[in-house]
Amino acid sequence: MGKVLVIGRGPAGISASLYIRRGGFEVTVAAKDDGALARAEKVENFYGQAEPVSGSEIIRRGIAGAKRLGVNFREAEVVALTIEEKGFSAKTAAGETLTADAVVLAAGASRSAPPIPGLKDFPGRGVSYCAICDGVFYRGKTVAVLGAGEFAQHEADILSLTAKKVILLTHGQAAPVVDSRYEVHTAPVEAVTGDTRVRGVRLSDGSDVAIDGLFLAWGTAGSTDLARRLGAVVEDTHICVDAHMATNVPGLYAAGDCTGGLLQIVKAAYDGAVAGLSILKYLRSTS
Ligand SMILES: Cc1cc2nc3c(=O)[nH]c(=O)nc-3n(C[C@H](O)[C@H](O)[C@H](O)COP(=O)(O)OP(=O)(O)OC[C@H]3O[C@@H](n4cnc5c(N)ncnc54)[C@H](O)[C@@H]3O)c2cc1C
Structure with missing residues:
Protein backbone atom coordinates (compact mmCIF):
# COMPACT_ATOMS: atom_id res chain seq x y z
CA MET A 1 0.00 0.00 0.00
CA GLY A 2 1.33 3.47 -0.89
CA LYS A 3 2.28 5.99 1.74
CA VAL A 4 2.15 9.74 1.54
CA LEU A 5 4.18 12.50 3.18
CA VAL A 6 2.51 15.86 3.72
CA ILE A 7 4.87 18.71 4.60
CA GLY A 8 3.00 21.26 6.70
CA ARG A 9 0.18 21.06 9.22
CA GLY A 10 -1.68 24.24 8.24
CA PRO A 11 -5.17 24.08 6.67
CA ALA A 12 -3.76 22.84 3.32
CA GLY A 13 -1.70 20.00 4.78
CA ILE A 14 -4.34 18.84 7.25
CA SER A 15 -7.09 18.97 4.62
CA ALA A 16 -4.97 16.88 2.21
CA SER A 17 -4.22 14.35 4.94
CA LEU A 18 -7.94 13.84 5.70
CA TYR A 19 -8.77 12.90 2.10
CA ILE A 20 -5.72 10.66 1.73
CA ARG A 21 -6.38 8.82 5.01
CA ARG A 22 -10.09 8.39 4.27
CA GLY A 23 -9.05 6.95 0.89
CA GLY A 24 -7.27 4.17 2.79
CA PHE A 25 -3.62 5.20 2.45
CA GLU A 26 -1.01 5.73 5.16
CA VAL A 27 -0.19 9.41 5.60
CA THR A 28 2.33 11.26 7.74
CA VAL A 29 2.22 15.01 8.29
CA ALA A 30 5.65 16.48 9.07
CA ALA A 31 5.74 20.08 10.28
CA LYS A 32 8.06 22.34 12.20
CA ASP A 33 5.35 24.53 13.78
CA ASP A 34 1.75 25.69 13.35
CA GLY A 35 2.43 28.04 10.42
CA ALA A 36 0.76 31.33 9.43
CA LEU A 37 -2.64 30.59 10.96
CA ALA A 38 -1.16 30.46 14.46
CA ARG A 39 -0.62 34.21 14.15
CA ALA A 40 -4.32 34.92 13.49
CA GLU A 41 -5.85 36.23 16.70
CA LYS A 42 -9.45 36.04 15.50
CA VAL A 43 -10.91 34.40 12.42
CA GLU A 44 -14.49 35.19 11.42
CA ASN A 45 -14.49 34.62 7.66
CA PHE A 46 -14.22 30.85 7.65
CA TYR A 47 -17.31 28.67 7.26
CA GLY A 48 -18.88 27.10 10.36
CA GLN A 49 -17.73 29.47 13.12
CA ALA A 50 -20.61 30.89 15.18
CA GLU A 51 -18.21 33.21 16.99
CA PRO A 52 -14.76 34.51 16.01
CA VAL A 53 -12.19 31.83 16.80
CA SER A 54 -8.40 32.01 17.12
CA GLY A 55 -6.17 30.54 14.44
CA SER A 56 -4.55 28.30 17.06
CA GLU A 57 -7.94 26.85 17.97
CA ILE A 58 -8.71 26.05 14.31
CA ILE A 59 -5.33 24.31 14.04
CA ARG A 60 -5.95 22.36 17.27
CA ARG A 61 -9.32 21.13 15.98
CA GLY A 62 -7.84 20.27 12.57
CA ILE A 63 -5.03 18.19 14.04
CA ALA A 64 -7.36 16.45 16.51
CA GLY A 65 -9.73 15.45 13.68
CA ALA A 66 -6.88 14.13 11.55
CA LYS A 67 -5.45 12.12 14.45
CA ARG A 68 -8.88 10.60 15.04
CA LEU A 69 -8.77 9.26 11.46
CA GLY A 70 -5.30 7.78 11.97
CA VAL A 71 -3.07 10.42 10.34
CA ASN A 72 0.50 10.23 11.75
CA PHE A 73 2.21 13.45 12.90
CA ARG A 74 5.92 14.22 13.08
CA GLU A 75 7.41 17.38 14.65
CA ALA A 76 10.16 17.91 12.08
CA GLU A 77 11.74 20.56 9.91
CA VAL A 78 12.32 19.18 6.42
CA VAL A 79 15.61 20.48 5.03
CA ALA A 80 15.80 18.46 1.80
CA LEU A 81 13.52 16.47 -0.45
CA THR A 82 14.86 14.13 -3.14
CA ILE A 83 13.46 11.79 -5.78
CA GLU A 84 14.47 8.17 -5.23
CA GLU A 85 14.29 5.17 -7.55
CA LYS A 86 10.83 4.61 -6.13
CA GLY A 87 9.13 7.64 -4.60
CA PHE A 88 10.62 10.40 -2.47
CA SER A 89 12.90 10.80 0.49
CA ALA A 90 12.84 13.74 2.94
CA LYS A 91 15.69 14.64 5.25
CA THR A 92 14.85 16.39 8.52
CA ALA A 93 16.95 18.83 10.54
CA ALA A 94 17.32 16.09 13.18
CA GLY A 95 18.90 13.83 10.56
CA GLU A 96 15.88 11.56 10.17
CA THR A 97 14.86 10.23 6.74
CA LEU A 98 11.17 9.98 5.80
CA THR A 99 10.21 8.07 2.65
CA ALA A 100 6.97 8.25 0.67
CA ASP A 101 5.41 7.27 -2.66
CA ALA A 102 3.87 10.72 -3.07
CA VAL A 103 4.34 14.11 -1.40
CA VAL A 104 2.11 17.12 -0.76
CA LEU A 105 4.05 20.32 -0.27
CA ALA A 106 1.89 22.46 2.02
CA ALA A 107 4.60 24.44 3.75
CA GLY A 108 2.96 27.85 3.40
CA ALA A 109 4.02 31.03 1.67
CA SER A 110 7.68 31.42 0.84
CA ARG A 111 9.88 32.87 3.50
CA SER A 112 11.22 36.32 2.76
CA ALA A 113 14.88 37.15 2.38
CA PRO A 114 16.34 39.87 4.61
CA PRO A 115 16.09 43.35 3.03
CA ILE A 116 19.72 43.74 2.01
CA PRO A 117 20.49 46.40 -0.64
CA GLY A 118 21.57 44.75 -3.89
CA ALA A 217 19.09 29.79 2.64
CA TRP A 218 17.51 32.18 5.11
CA GLY A 219 15.38 30.66 7.86
CA THR A 220 13.95 27.27 7.03
CA ALA A 221 13.43 25.64 3.66
CA GLY A 222 10.11 26.84 2.26
CA SER A 223 7.81 25.05 -0.15
CA THR A 224 9.35 26.71 -3.20
CA ASP A 225 12.90 25.85 -2.04
CA LEU A 226 11.98 22.19 -1.67
CA ALA A 227 10.05 22.16 -4.97
CA ARG A 228 12.83 23.81 -6.97
CA ARG A 229 15.31 21.18 -5.89
CA LEU A 230 13.13 18.47 -7.42
CA GLY A 231 12.83 20.29 -10.72
CA ALA A 232 9.29 21.51 -10.10
CA VAL A 233 8.37 24.73 -11.87
CA VAL A 234 8.33 27.73 -9.53
CA GLU A 235 7.25 31.22 -10.55
CA ASP A 236 8.28 34.10 -8.30
CA THR A 237 7.11 32.96 -4.86
CA HIS A 238 4.69 30.20 -5.82
CA ILE A 239 4.80 26.62 -7.06
CA CYS A 240 3.07 26.05 -10.42
CA VAL A 241 0.34 23.42 -10.26
CA ASP A 242 -2.42 22.25 -12.58
CA ALA A 243 -6.13 22.00 -11.70
CA HIS A 244 -5.38 18.78 -9.75
CA MET A 245 -2.73 20.54 -7.64
CA ALA A 246 -0.12 18.41 -9.40
CA THR A 247 3.31 19.88 -10.13
CA ASN A 248 5.25 18.86 -13.24
CA VAL A 249 7.04 16.20 -11.12
CA PRO A 250 5.05 12.92 -11.00
CA GLY A 251 3.87 12.21 -7.45
CA LEU A 252 4.61 15.73 -6.19
CA TYR A 253 1.60 17.89 -5.34
CA ALA A 254 1.38 21.34 -3.74
CA ALA A 255 -1.44 23.07 -1.87
CA GLY A 256 -2.26 26.24 0.03
CA ASP A 257 -0.40 29.53 0.26
CA CYS A 258 2.64 28.06 -1.51
CA THR A 259 0.65 27.87 -4.76
CA GLY A 260 -0.26 31.57 -4.67
CA GLY A 261 -3.70 33.06 -5.31
CA LEU A 262 -5.98 33.88 -2.38
CA LEU A 263 -3.95 33.53 0.82
CA GLN A 264 -6.87 32.42 2.98
CA ILE A 265 -7.87 29.35 4.97
CA VAL A 266 -10.76 28.48 2.68
CA LYS A 267 -8.52 28.33 -0.39
CA ALA A 268 -5.79 26.37 1.44
CA ALA A 269 -8.37 23.82 2.61
CA TYR A 270 -9.79 23.52 -0.94
CA ASP A 271 -6.31 23.02 -2.42
CA GLY A 272 -5.54 20.37 0.19
CA ALA A 273 -8.76 18.50 -0.61
CA VAL A 274 -8.00 18.53 -4.35
CA ALA A 275 -4.39 17.44 -3.78
CA GLY A 276 -5.55 14.63 -1.48
CA LEU A 277 -8.11 13.31 -3.98
CA SER A 278 -5.61 13.57 -6.84
CA ILE A 279 -3.06 11.58 -4.85
CA LEU A 280 -5.60 8.81 -4.30
CA LYS A 281 -5.97 8.52 -8.09
CA TYR A 282 -2.21 8.70 -8.59
CA LEU A 283 -1.45 5.97 -6.06
CA ARG A 284 -4.20 3.71 -7.38
CA SER A 285 -2.86 4.05 -10.91
CA THR A 286 0.79 3.46 -9.97
CA SER A 287 0.51 0.68 -7.35
C1 LIG B 1 -1.72 37.32 11.10
C2 LIG B 1 -2.51 36.49 10.12
C3 LIG B 1 -3.90 36.52 10.16
C4 LIG B 1 -4.65 35.78 9.24
N1 LIG B 1 -6.01 35.82 9.32
C5 LIG B 1 -6.75 35.09 8.46
C6 LIG B 1 -8.19 35.10 8.54
O1 LIG B 1 -8.79 35.78 9.38
N2 LIG B 1 -8.87 34.34 7.64
C7 LIG B 1 -8.26 33.58 6.70
O2 LIG B 1 -8.95 32.88 5.93
N3 LIG B 1 -6.90 33.55 6.60
C8 LIG B 1 -6.14 34.27 7.46
N4 LIG B 1 -4.75 34.24 7.36
C9 LIG B 1 -4.12 33.47 6.27
C10 LIG B 1 -4.08 31.97 6.61
O3 LIG B 1 -3.49 31.80 7.87
C11 LIG B 1 -3.29 31.24 5.53
O4 LIG B 1 -3.83 31.51 4.26
C12 LIG B 1 -3.30 29.73 5.76
O5 LIG B 1 -2.83 29.41 7.04
C13 LIG B 1 -2.47 29.02 4.70
O6 LIG B 1 -2.45 27.67 4.98
P1 LIG B 1 -1.24 26.73 4.49
O7 LIG B 1 -1.59 25.36 4.99
O8 LIG B 1 -1.02 26.92 3.05
O9 LIG B 1 0.08 27.29 5.21
P2 LIG B 1 0.40 27.55 6.74
O10 LIG B 1 -0.83 27.64 7.56
O11 LIG B 1 1.36 28.68 6.77
O12 LIG B 1 1.15 26.22 7.20
C14 LIG B 1 2.45 25.93 6.74
C15 LIG B 1 2.95 24.69 7.46
O13 LIG B 1 4.18 24.27 6.84
C16 LIG B 1 5.14 24.01 7.85
N5 LIG B 1 6.50 24.14 7.29
C17 LIG B 1 7.03 25.18 6.60
N6 LIG B 1 8.29 24.89 6.22
C18 LIG B 1 8.54 23.64 6.68
C19 LIG B 1 9.68 22.78 6.60
N7 LIG B 1 10.79 23.14 5.96
N8 LIG B 1 9.60 21.58 7.21
C20 LIG B 1 8.47 21.19 7.86
N9 LIG B 1 7.36 21.97 7.96
C21 LIG B 1 7.42 23.17 7.36
C22 LIG B 1 4.82 25.00 8.93
O14 LIG B 1 5.41 24.61 10.14
C23 LIG B 1 3.28 24.88 8.94
O15 LIG B 1 2.89 23.75 9.66
C24 LIG B 1 -3.98 34.98 8.26
C25 LIG B 1 -2.60 34.94 8.24
C26 LIG B 1 -1.86 35.69 9.14
C27 LIG B 1 -0.34 35.62 9.09
Whole structure:
Protein backbone atom coordinates (compact mmCIF):
# COMPACT_ATOMS: atom_id res chain seq x y z
CA MET A 1 0.00 0.00 0.00
CA GLY A 2 1.33 3.47 -0.89
CA LYS A 3 2.28 5.99 1.74
CA VAL A 4 2.15 9.74 1.54
CA LEU A 5 4.18 12.50 3.18
CA VAL A 6 2.51 15.86 3.72
CA ILE A 7 4.87 18.71 4.60
CA GLY A 8 3.00 21.26 6.70
CA ARG A 9 0.18 21.06 9.22
CA GLY A 10 -1.68 24.24 8.24
CA PRO A 11 -5.17 24.08 6.67
CA ALA A 12 -3.76 22.84 3.32
CA GLY A 13 -1.70 20.00 4.78
CA ILE A 14 -4.34 18.84 7.25
CA SER A 15 -7.09 18.97 4.62
CA ALA A 16 -4.97 16.88 2.21
CA SER A 17 -4.22 14.35 4.94
CA LEU A 18 -7.94 13.84 5.70
CA TYR A 19 -8.77 12.90 2.10
CA ILE A 20 -5.72 10.66 1.73
CA ARG A 21 -6.38 8.82 5.01
CA ARG A 22 -10.09 8.39 4.27
CA GLY A 23 -9.05 6.95 0.89
CA GLY A 24 -7.27 4.17 2.79
CA PHE A 25 -3.62 5.20 2.45
CA GLU A 26 -1.01 5.73 5.16
CA VAL A 27 -0.19 9.41 5.60
CA THR A 28 2.33 11.26 7.74
CA VAL A 29 2.22 15.01 8.29
CA ALA A 30 5.65 16.48 9.07
CA ALA A 31 5.74 20.08 10.28
CA LYS A 32 8.06 22.34 12.20
CA ASP A 33 5.35 24.53 13.78
CA ASP A 34 1.75 25.69 13.35
CA GLY A 35 2.43 28.04 10.42
CA ALA A 36 0.76 31.33 9.43
CA LEU A 37 -2.64 30.59 10.96
CA ALA A 38 -1.16 30.46 14.46
CA ARG A 39 -0.62 34.21 14.15
CA ALA A 40 -4.32 34.92 13.49
CA GLU A 41 -5.85 36.23 16.70
CA LYS A 42 -9.45 36.04 15.50
CA VAL A 43 -10.91 34.40 12.42
CA GLU A 44 -14.49 35.19 11.42
CA ASN A 45 -14.49 34.62 7.66
CA PHE A 46 -14.22 30.85 7.65
CA TYR A 47 -17.31 28.67 7.26
CA GLY A 48 -18.88 27.10 10.36
CA GLN A 49 -17.73 29.47 13.12
CA ALA A 50 -20.61 30.89 15.18
CA GLU A 51 -18.21 33.21 16.99
CA PRO A 52 -14.76 34.51 16.01
CA VAL A 53 -12.19 31.83 16.80
CA SER A 54 -8.40 32.01 17.12
CA GLY A 55 -6.17 30.54 14.44
CA SER A 56 -4.55 28.30 17.06
CA GLU A 57 -7.94 26.85 17.97
CA ILE A 58 -8.71 26.05 14.31
CA ILE A 59 -5.33 24.31 14.04
CA ARG A 60 -5.95 22.36 17.27
CA ARG A 61 -9.32 21.13 15.98
CA GLY A 62 -7.84 20.27 12.57
CA ILE A 63 -5.03 18.19 14.04
CA ALA A 64 -7.36 16.45 16.51
CA GLY A 65 -9.73 15.45 13.68
CA ALA A 66 -6.88 14.13 11.55
CA LYS A 67 -5.45 12.12 14.45
CA ARG A 68 -8.88 10.60 15.04
CA LEU A 69 -8.77 9.26 11.46
CA GLY A 70 -5.30 7.78 11.97
CA VAL A 71 -3.07 10.42 10.34
CA ASN A 72 0.50 10.23 11.75
CA PHE A 73 2.21 13.45 12.90
CA ARG A 74 5.92 14.22 13.08
CA GLU A 75 7.41 17.38 14.65
CA ALA A 76 10.16 17.91 12.08
CA GLU A 77 11.74 20.56 9.91
CA VAL A 78 12.32 19.18 6.42
CA VAL A 79 15.61 20.48 5.03
CA ALA A 80 15.80 18.46 1.80
CA LEU A 81 13.52 16.47 -0.45
CA THR A 82 14.86 14.13 -3.14
CA ILE A 83 13.46 11.79 -5.78
CA GLU A 84 14.47 8.17 -5.23
CA GLU A 85 14.29 5.17 -7.55
CA LYS A 86 10.83 4.61 -6.13
CA GLY A 87 9.13 7.64 -4.60
CA PHE A 88 10.62 10.40 -2.47
CA SER A 89 12.90 10.80 0.49
CA ALA A 90 12.84 13.74 2.94
CA LYS A 91 15.69 14.64 5.25
CA THR A 92 14.85 16.39 8.52
CA ALA A 93 16.95 18.83 10.54
CA ALA A 94 17.32 16.09 13.18
CA GLY A 95 18.90 13.83 10.56
CA GLU A 96 15.88 11.56 10.17
CA THR A 97 14.86 10.23 6.74
CA LEU A 98 11.17 9.98 5.80
CA THR A 99 10.21 8.07 2.65
CA ALA A 100 6.97 8.25 0.67
CA ASP A 101 5.41 7.27 -2.66
CA ALA A 102 3.87 10.72 -3.07
CA VAL A 103 4.34 14.11 -1.40
CA VAL A 104 2.11 17.12 -0.76
CA LEU A 105 4.05 20.32 -0.27
CA ALA A 106 1.89 22.46 2.02
CA ALA A 107 4.60 24.44 3.75
CA GLY A 108 2.96 27.85 3.40
CA ALA A 109 4.02 31.03 1.67
CA SER A 110 7.68 31.42 0.84
CA ARG A 111 9.88 32.87 3.50
CA SER A 112 11.22 36.32 2.76
CA ALA A 113 14.88 37.15 2.38
CA PRO A 114 16.34 39.87 4.61
CA PRO A 115 16.09 43.35 3.03
CA ILE A 116 19.72 43.74 2.01
CA PRO A 117 20.49 46.40 -0.64
CA GLY A 118 21.57 44.75 -3.89
CA LEU A 119 20.18 41.32 -3.05
CA LYS A 120 17.39 41.59 -5.59
CA ASP A 121 19.60 43.14 -8.28
CA PHE A 122 21.27 39.94 -9.48
CA PRO A 123 18.64 37.28 -10.21
CA GLY A 124 20.30 34.61 -12.35
CA ARG A 125 23.53 36.64 -12.23
CA GLY A 126 25.12 35.33 -9.09
CA VAL A 127 22.22 35.13 -6.62
CA SER A 128 20.66 31.68 -6.41
CA TYR A 129 17.96 30.03 -4.32
CA CYS A 130 19.04 26.44 -4.91
CA ALA A 131 22.45 24.86 -4.24
CA ILE A 132 21.58 21.56 -5.84
CA CYS A 133 20.25 23.28 -9.00
CA ASP A 134 22.98 25.88 -9.49
CA GLY A 135 25.97 24.77 -7.38
CA VAL A 136 27.57 23.08 -10.36
CA PHE A 137 27.90 26.46 -12.14
CA TYR A 138 30.31 27.52 -9.39
CA ARG A 139 32.74 24.62 -9.67
CA GLY A 140 36.14 25.71 -8.35
CA LYS A 141 34.78 29.13 -7.31
CA THR A 142 34.09 30.95 -4.06
CA VAL A 143 30.46 30.96 -2.95
CA ALA A 144 28.62 32.25 0.10
CA VAL A 145 25.48 30.98 1.78
CA LEU A 146 23.24 33.54 3.49
CA GLY A 147 21.69 31.86 6.52
CA ALA A 148 22.44 30.39 9.92
CA GLY A 149 20.19 27.38 10.42
CA GLU A 150 20.08 23.72 9.41
CA PHE A 151 18.87 24.71 5.95
CA ALA A 152 21.93 26.93 5.39
CA GLN A 153 24.27 24.20 6.58
CA HIS A 154 22.63 21.73 4.23
CA GLU A 155 23.13 24.13 1.29
CA ALA A 156 26.76 24.72 2.32
CA ASP A 157 27.37 20.96 2.39
CA ILE A 158 26.00 20.59 -1.15
CA LEU A 159 28.12 23.50 -2.41
CA SER A 160 31.27 22.15 -0.76
CA LEU A 161 31.17 19.22 -3.21
CA THR A 162 32.03 21.51 -6.15
CA ALA A 163 33.09 24.95 -4.90
CA LYS A 164 36.67 25.92 -4.05
CA LYS A 165 35.56 27.77 -0.93
CA VAL A 166 32.27 28.05 0.96
CA ILE A 167 31.55 31.06 3.19
CA LEU A 168 28.64 31.23 5.61
CA LEU A 169 27.13 34.70 6.13
CA THR A 170 24.88 34.60 9.20
CA HIS A 171 23.83 38.27 8.85
CA GLY A 172 23.93 38.99 12.58
CA GLN A 173 22.61 35.63 13.74
CA ALA A 174 24.61 33.41 16.07
CA ALA A 175 27.05 31.24 14.18
CA PRO A 176 26.00 27.61 14.10
CA VAL A 177 28.50 24.84 14.77
CA VAL A 178 29.63 24.12 11.23
CA ASP A 179 32.24 22.20 9.36
CA SER A 180 35.61 23.89 9.99
CA ARG A 181 36.17 24.03 6.20
CA TYR A 182 33.69 26.91 6.01
CA GLU A 183 34.64 30.52 6.67
CA VAL A 184 31.95 32.09 8.87
CA HIS A 185 31.09 35.81 9.06
CA THR A 186 28.51 36.84 11.66
CA ALA A 187 28.52 40.60 10.95
CA PRO A 188 25.32 41.83 9.24
CA VAL A 189 25.55 42.10 5.46
CA GLU A 190 25.15 45.75 4.44
CA ALA A 191 25.09 45.27 0.67
CA VAL A 192 25.49 42.77 -2.12
CA THR A 193 27.88 44.30 -4.63
CA GLY A 194 28.76 43.66 -8.26
CA ASP A 195 28.59 44.93 -11.81
CA THR A 196 27.02 42.72 -14.45
CA ARG A 197 26.95 39.99 -11.80
CA VAL A 198 27.65 39.48 -8.10
CA ARG A 199 31.23 40.13 -7.05
CA GLY A 200 31.02 40.38 -3.29
CA VAL A 201 29.29 41.48 -0.10
CA ARG A 202 30.02 44.41 2.19
CA LEU A 203 29.73 43.66 5.92
CA SER A 204 28.79 46.09 8.69
CA ASP A 205 32.30 45.81 10.17
CA GLY A 206 33.53 47.57 7.01
CA SER A 207 35.08 44.51 5.39
CA ASP A 208 34.44 43.39 1.81
CA VAL A 209 34.21 39.69 1.07
CA ALA A 210 34.80 38.67 -2.56
CA ILE A 211 32.46 35.97 -3.84
CA ASP A 212 31.39 34.56 -7.21
CA GLY A 213 27.93 33.48 -6.11
CA LEU A 214 25.50 33.98 -3.25
CA PHE A 215 23.04 31.26 -2.22
CA LEU A 216 20.00 32.18 -0.15
CA ALA A 217 19.09 29.79 2.64
CA TRP A 218 17.51 32.18 5.11
CA GLY A 219 15.38 30.66 7.86
CA THR A 220 13.95 27.27 7.03
CA ALA A 221 13.43 25.64 3.66
CA GLY A 222 10.11 26.84 2.26
CA SER A 223 7.81 25.05 -0.15
CA THR A 224 9.35 26.71 -3.20
CA ASP A 225 12.90 25.85 -2.04
CA LEU A 226 11.98 22.19 -1.67
CA ALA A 227 10.05 22.16 -4.97
CA ARG A 228 12.83 23.81 -6.97
CA ARG A 229 15.31 21.18 -5.89
CA LEU A 230 13.13 18.47 -7.42
CA GLY A 231 12.83 20.29 -10.72
CA ALA A 232 9.29 21.51 -10.10
CA VAL A 233 8.37 24.73 -11.87
CA VAL A 234 8.33 27.73 -9.53
CA GLU A 235 7.25 31.22 -10.55
CA ASP A 236 8.28 34.10 -8.30
CA THR A 237 7.11 32.96 -4.86
CA HIS A 238 4.69 30.20 -5.82
CA ILE A 239 4.80 26.62 -7.06
CA CYS A 240 3.07 26.05 -10.42
CA VAL A 241 0.34 23.42 -10.26
CA ASP A 242 -2.42 22.25 -12.58
CA ALA A 243 -6.13 22.00 -11.70
CA HIS A 244 -5.38 18.78 -9.75
CA MET A 245 -2.73 20.54 -7.64
CA ALA A 246 -0.12 18.41 -9.40
CA THR A 247 3.31 19.88 -10.13
CA ASN A 248 5.25 18.86 -13.24
CA VAL A 249 7.04 16.20 -11.12
CA PRO A 250 5.05 12.92 -11.00
CA GLY A 251 3.87 12.21 -7.45
CA LEU A 252 4.61 15.73 -6.19
CA TYR A 253 1.60 17.89 -5.34
CA ALA A 254 1.38 21.34 -3.74
CA ALA A 255 -1.44 23.07 -1.87
CA GLY A 256 -2.26 26.24 0.03
CA ASP A 257 -0.40 29.53 0.26
CA CYS A 258 2.64 28.06 -1.51
CA THR A 259 0.65 27.87 -4.76
CA GLY A 260 -0.26 31.57 -4.67
CA GLY A 261 -3.70 33.06 -5.31
CA LEU A 262 -5.98 33.88 -2.38
CA LEU A 263 -3.95 33.53 0.82
CA GLN A 264 -6.87 32.42 2.98
CA ILE A 265 -7.87 29.35 4.97
CA VAL A 266 -10.76 28.48 2.68
CA LYS A 267 -8.52 28.33 -0.39
CA ALA A 268 -5.79 26.37 1.44
CA ALA A 269 -8.37 23.82 2.61
CA TYR A 270 -9.79 23.52 -0.94
CA ASP A 271 -6.31 23.02 -2.42
CA GLY A 272 -5.54 20.37 0.19
CA ALA A 273 -8.76 18.50 -0.61
CA VAL A 274 -8.00 18.53 -4.35
CA ALA A 275 -4.39 17.44 -3.78
CA GLY A 276 -5.55 14.63 -1.48
CA LEU A 277 -8.11 13.31 -3.98
CA SER A 278 -5.61 13.57 -6.84
CA ILE A 279 -3.06 11.58 -4.85
CA LEU A 280 -5.60 8.81 -4.30
CA LYS A 281 -5.97 8.52 -8.09
CA TYR A 282 -2.21 8.70 -8.59
CA LEU A 283 -1.45 5.97 -6.06
CA ARG A 284 -4.20 3.71 -7.38
CA SER A 285 -2.86 4.05 -10.91
CA THR A 286 0.79 3.46 -9.97
CA SER A 287 0.51 0.68 -7.35
C1 LIG B 1 -1.72 37.32 11.10
C2 LIG B 1 -2.51 36.49 10.12
C3 LIG B 1 -3.90 36.52 10.16
C4 LIG B 1 -4.65 35.78 9.24
N1 LIG B 1 -6.01 35.82 9.32
C5 LIG B 1 -6.75 35.09 8.46
C6 LIG B 1 -8.19 35.10 8.54
O1 LIG B 1 -8.79 35.78 9.38
N2 LIG B 1 -8.87 34.34 7.64
C7 LIG B 1 -8.26 33.58 6.70
O2 LIG B 1 -8.95 32.88 5.93
N3 LIG B 1 -6.90 33.55 6.60
C8 LIG B 1 -6.14 34.27 7.46
N4 LIG B 1 -4.75 34.24 7.36
C9 LIG B 1 -4.12 33.47 6.27
C10 LIG B 1 -4.08 31.97 6.61
O3 LIG B 1 -3.49 31.80 7.87
C11 LIG B 1 -3.29 31.24 5.53
O4 LIG B 1 -3.83 31.51 4.26
C12 LIG B 1 -3.30 29.73 5.76
O5 LIG B 1 -2.83 29.41 7.04
C13 LIG B 1 -2.47 29.02 4.70
O6 LIG B 1 -2.45 27.67 4.98
P1 LIG B 1 -1.24 26.73 4.49
O7 LIG B 1 -1.59 25.36 4.99
O8 LIG B 1 -1.02 26.92 3.05
O9 LIG B 1 0.08 27.29 5.21
P2 LIG B 1 0.40 27.55 6.74
O10 LIG B 1 -0.83 27.64 7.56
O11 LIG B 1 1.36 28.68 6.77
O12 LIG B 1 1.15 26.22 7.20
C14 LIG B 1 2.45 25.93 6.74
C15 LIG B 1 2.95 24.69 7.46
O13 LIG B 1 4.18 24.27 6.84
C16 LIG B 1 5.14 24.01 7.85
N5 LIG B 1 6.50 24.14 7.29
C17 LIG B 1 7.03 25.18 6.60
N6 LIG B 1 8.29 24.89 6.22
C18 LIG B 1 8.54 23.64 6.68
C19 LIG B 1 9.68 22.78 6.60
N7 LIG B 1 10.79 23.14 5.96
N8 LIG B 1 9.60 21.58 7.21
C20 LIG B 1 8.47 21.19 7.86
N9 LIG B 1 7.36 21.97 7.96
C21 LIG B 1 7.42 23.17 7.36
C22 LIG B 1 4.82 25.00 8.93
O14 LIG B 1 5.41 24.61 10.14
C23 LIG B 1 3.28 24.88 8.94
O15 LIG B 1 2.89 23.75 9.66
C24 LIG B 1 -3.98 34.98 8.26
C25 LIG B 1 -2.60 34.94 8.24
C26 LIG B 1 -1.86 35.69 9.14
C27 LIG B 1 -0.34 35.62 9.09
